[in-house]
Amino acid sequence: xxxxxxxxxxxxxxxxxxxxxxxxxxxxxxxxxxxxxxxxxxxxxxxxxxxxxxxxxxxxxxxxxxxxxxxxxxxxxxxxxxxxxxxxxxxxxxxxxxxxxxxxxxxxxxxxxxxxxxxxxxxxxxxxxxxxxxxxxxxxxxxxxxxxxxxxxxxxxxxxxxxxxxxxxxxxxxxxxxxxxxxxxxxxxxxxxxxxxxxxxxxxxxxxxxxxxxxxxxxxxxxxxxxxxxxxxxxxxxxxxxxxxxxxxxxxxxxxxxxxxxxxxxxxxxxxxxxxxxxxxxxxxxxxxxxxxxxxxxxxxxxxxxxxxxxxxxxxxxxxxxxxxxxxxxxxxxxxxxxxxxxxxxxxxxxxxxxxxxxxxxxxxxxxxxxxxxxxxxxxxxxxxxxxxxxxxxxxxxxxxxxxxxxxxxxxxxxxxxxxxxxxxxxxxxxxxxxxxxxxxxxxxxxxxxxxxxxxxxxxxxxxxxxxxxxx
Amino acid sequence: xxxxxxxxxxxxxxxxxxxxxxxxxxxxxxxxxxxxxxxxxxxxxxxxxxxxxxxxxxxxxxxxxxxxxxxxxxxxxxxxxxxxxxxxxxxxxxxxxxxxxxxxxxxxxxxxxxxxxxxxxxxxxxxxxxxxxxxxxxxxxxxxxxxxxxxxxxxxxxxxxxxxxxxxxxxxxxxxxxxxxxxxxxxxxxxxxxxxxxxxxxxxxxxxxxxxxxxx
Numbered sequence: 140x141x142x143x144x145x146x147x148x149x150x151x152x153x154x155x156x157x158x159x160x161x162x163x164x165x166x167x168x169x170x171x172x173x174x175x176x177x178x179x180x181x182x183x184x185x186x187x188x189x190x191x192x193x194x195x196x197x198x199x200x201x202x203x204x205x206x207x208x209x210x211x212x213x214x215x216x217x218x219x220x221x222x223x224x225x226x227x228x229x230x231x232x233x234x235x236x237x238x239x240x241x242x243x244x245x246x247x248x249x250x251x252x253x254x255x256x257x258x259x260x261x262x263x264x265x266x267x268x269x270x271x272x273x274x275x276x277x278x279x280x281x282x283x284x285x286x287x288x289x290x291x292x293x294x295x296x297x298x299x300x301x302x303x304x305x306x307x308x309x310x311x312x313x314x315x316x317x318x319x320x321x322x323x324x325x326x327x328x329x330x331x332x333x334x335x336x337x338x339x340x341x342x343x344x345x346x347x348x349x350x351x352x353x354x355x356x357x358x359x360x361x362x363x364x365x366x367x368x369x370x371x372x373x374x375x376x377x378x379x380x381x382x383x384x385x386x387x388x389x390x391x392x393x394x395x396x397x398x399x400x401x402x403x404x405x406x407x408x409x410x411x412x413x414x415x416x417x418x419x420x421x422x423x424x425x426x427x428x429x430x431x432x433x434x435x436x437x438x439x440x441x442x443x444x445x446x447x448x449x450x451x452x453x454x455x456x457x458x459x460x461x462x463x464x465x466x467x468x469x470x471x472x473x474x475x476x477x478x479x480x481x482x483x484x485x486x487x488x489x490x491x492x493x494x495x496x497x498x499x500x501x502x503x504x505x506x507x508x509x510x511x512x513x514x515x516x517x518x519x520x521x522x523x524x525x526x527x528x529x530x531x532x533x534x535x536x537x538x539x540x541x542x543x544x545x546x547x548x549x550x551x552x553x554x555x556x557x558x559x560x561x562x563x564x565x566x567x568x569x570x571x572x573x574x575x576x577x578x579x580x581x582x583x584x585x586x587x588x589x590x591x592x593x594x595x596x597x598x599x600x601x602x603x604x605x606x607x608x609x610x611x
Numbered sequence: 612x613x614x615x616x617x618x619x620x621x622x623x624x625x626x627x628x629x630x631x632x633x634x635x636x637x638x639x640x641x642x643x644x645x646x647x648x649x650x651x652x653x654x655x656x657x658x659x660x661x662x663x664x665x666x667x668x669x670x671x672x673x674x675x676x677x678x679x680x681x682x683x684x685x686x687x688x689x690x691x692x693x694x695x696x697x698x699x700x701x702x703x704x705x706x707x708x709x710x711x712x713x714x715x716x717x718x719x720x721x722x723x724x725x726x727x728x729x730x731x732x733x734x735x736x737x738x739x740x741x742x743x744x745x746x747x748x749x750x751x752x753x754x755x756x757x758x759x760x761x762x763x764x765x766x767x768x769x770x771x772x773x774x775x776x777x778x779x780x781x782x783x784x785x786x787x788x789x790x791x792x793x794x795x796x797x798x799x800x801x802x803x804x805x806x807x808x809x810x811x812x813x814x815x816x817x818x819x820x821x822x823x824x825x826x827x
Contacts, residue, residue, distance in 0.1 A: 155810040179645065179646045182644070294797050297801070372725050579638075
């Protein structure tokens, strides 16, 4: 019999009951809650007269609606009354049910997918859910982590379980080493470009290979974060020394003897050598260039030295129609060089790229340079209050401010523009976020997905440029 | 949840692939703390010519006459015919809430994004996967015949065209059972409460670091 994949192991470890109809009850170790997808779940609990099954499994924070300025005023600083009610509702629900919440003025507040790992509330081997599709981020720790809808948030609150059907196994192997200036973001965009936004549908993806092993936890989180943009709810990386060193000493991490037995277990969280995958995709790390998305789907991506595609060269009629539509929305011409795309704004932030390493990479590029006068705005939004504090301790805030970038308070911000940070109609933005859908960053806004280093390079030049040219 | 057994209704064709959840219900409408009332903002950016706000009366907004749901022949549609990877993007359940609130009961496509597909079943909305060649043909038939209806039988797992042609589709037994009976699946899971407790007890022994609030 073949060995087990990492996903098989995590599945088996969380299996509460296999039912006759093919469905299974899976135990959930951790649920992260935020203000947008939880109010109806708490309301459902109340209406049914149910109580949370295990309060200490839940951690909450407001992130989608919070402003990135004027935070001293707390909830009162939220100008939009509808947004304010949503954040107040989360506070009220957490208070009522006794759930730990990092509220808007708590320094530990931040984007759910940043604060989980930062607090050690994300530990290897856990099953983790959140009413947010980017929950796949936590798979970087060898976790079974995925996004769920609000009905399932309620289901997990009430039962600590989910009804699931096992997914298929996919291995995405990135061989060799990455070139300098090429980051986790470029790797995952290249993967999505290769397999498409539905390439991972129905699969749990494990990212492996030398290039993945060589990445920091931040880089691995960026890759797992965007698994969902490849259609896969679950993305994972096996546990190794990098994982264990990251987790050590964090507030929720085990200590003493428990630490030793935890590490002992965590060391088993990798696919066996003889494990079989339903699908294997391989990429050569050395061939991956800094990536830029040109269209309205994350699979519409090319290397920075490439051109906007020509729909006339696409054979598949549905894809051709998609390219035509995307070019029209994005205001781009077929065959134009990516480096000719003029920008209006730059956004460095989001659950994909707002961790300390992301900010360091961006700061290294803008240091001693100035934001291009062509731009209307370039902003940096750290992923949490603690990331912000650390960046300030390292002097990164000064580098950004001296270069002319704005230094904001933590939250989801312009990734999805639920707060005041948004694009105007027709504006092009170099963004370190995860989705370039129509209207995602604001009505009529045009998003180009890039790495923090590439966004920083775009900020100082006003258009896309190969960041490696600025690094020499 | 409203049960779903059989349904017959007018079909509206949504002829584009990768329809994402931002398109189905843009983010400014996710600020509601309710489950209902999203229908008027379904496909907001495609359906109206202005920028939508949560506090608006949608009946006075300028509509996009080219958008399929604004055409008279599709106004009573309750079956949405769609293309590849429908519902990709976020986990927002507001997407099926908006479709259901608008009046859709069935979505037929060659493929769906996983989370969206799953969310539909929690809301009395039936997503049906049918292979692309058939979908292509259904698009043509809908286009050519005003008032074109499909009838769907979840018990029998069939879709039937006006000419009597029938296609079968696959659906998980558990999901089908819950939808046919309009079951609250939390109630179903809680019938296994003893299994959960016993799992939890053994997990407390083997992985005690997963319990207790830590960090506080």
